[in-house]
Amino acid sequence: MTTPVQIPAQRQEPPGHQGWMEPVPDCGEETYRGSGRLAGKKALITGADSGIGRAVAIAYAREGADVAIAYLNEDADAEATAALVEEAGQRSLLLPGDLAEPGLAAELVQRTVDELGGLDVLVCNAAYQMAHESIAEVSDEEWDRTFDVNIGAMFRLVKAALPHLREGSAIIGSSSVNSDAPNPTLAPYAATKAAIANFCASLAQELGPRGIRVNSVAPGPVWTPLIPSSFPEEKVEGFGSDTPLGRAAQPAELAPAYVLLASDEASYMSGARVAVTGGRPIL
Incomplete structure (x- = not known):
């Protein structure tokens, strides 16, 4: 059982940096133990x-x-991730860039295929959000950016990836508990997360005959740089304490769901939305 960690008030400017957070999130650096479930696969993760x-x-x-590690511009965080991948004996590829730019998706996929030798797993995880008390505070530019990064980029990545995906490949989208129970202060973000779940369900039906599985993961509150960089500091204090489990998740607690969906063990799982929400129901 994970002991609840008190999260103090804090604030960062977007996009946020993991090393500046208090406490620093647990991404499984010291705890995750592998067992060869994805041996030989090539993954692109945004x-x-x-x-x-x-x-x-x-x-x-x-x-x-x-x-392949796709990210916006947080070079120190990305380099730390790459070092951890290489410590595990695997190849890493750093791919900086803004997913809101329409041409980037094809470039990310092509570089992954060229430099890693293929693509078996596409994880569309990058997201943008900002909290507002009123929809009147959301500019047209912010609305468009939220959709471009969260769902538009996934659309473009999937189109670019499809020529390279073989039978047994997997596409995984990061949805959210907000797809089912939207937080009114996150209206644009919540709408994109519902779109991701819906898009994955559509793709699963289209791509099933090709043997390509498509699923989404719906996290609840997770302690990531997105939180202190998008909420007022007083809203960050005690983040996640209102869940039935009484705390926010650590990122390491989400990873097993993504491993399962990428693995051959999930060979009959497609079209699913896997909830990892600390007890908040998605039915």
């Missing part, structure tokens, strides 16, 4: 510099996968 993306990158590498 938002892999920190938080859930870093935890997934660590877990995938320790399960035997090479990992």
Whole structure:
């Protein structure tokens, strides 16, 4: 059982940096133990510099996968993730860039294929959010950016990846408990997370005949750089304490769901939305 960690009030400017957080999130650096479940696979993970993306990158590498680490501009966080992938004996590839730029998706996929030798698992995890008390505070530019990064980029990445994905490949989207129970202060973000779950369900039906599985993971509150960089500091204090388990998740607690969905053990799992919410129901 994980002991609840008190999260104090704090604030960072977007996109946030993991090393500046108090406490620093646990991404499984000291705890995740692999068993070869992804041996030989090549994965592209967006938002892999920190938080859930870093935890997934660590877990995938320790399960035997090479990992392409896509991220915005948090070089120190991304380099730390790459070092952890390489310590596990796997190849890493650093891919900085803004997913809101329409041409980036194809570049990320092509570089992954060229430099890692293929693509078996696509994890669309990067996200943008900002909290507002009123929708009137959300600018048109912020609305568009939220959709471009969260769901538009996934659309473009999937299109670019499909020519390279073989039977047995997997696509995983990061949805959210907000897809089912939207927080009114996160209206644009919540809408994109519902779109991700819906998009994954559509893709699972389309791509099933090709043997490509598509699923989404719906996290509840998770202690990542997104939190102190998008909420007022007084809202960060005690983050996640209102869940039935009484605490926020650590990113390491999300990684096993992503490992399962990428592995051959999940060969009949497609079209699912896997809830990792600390007891908040998704039915």
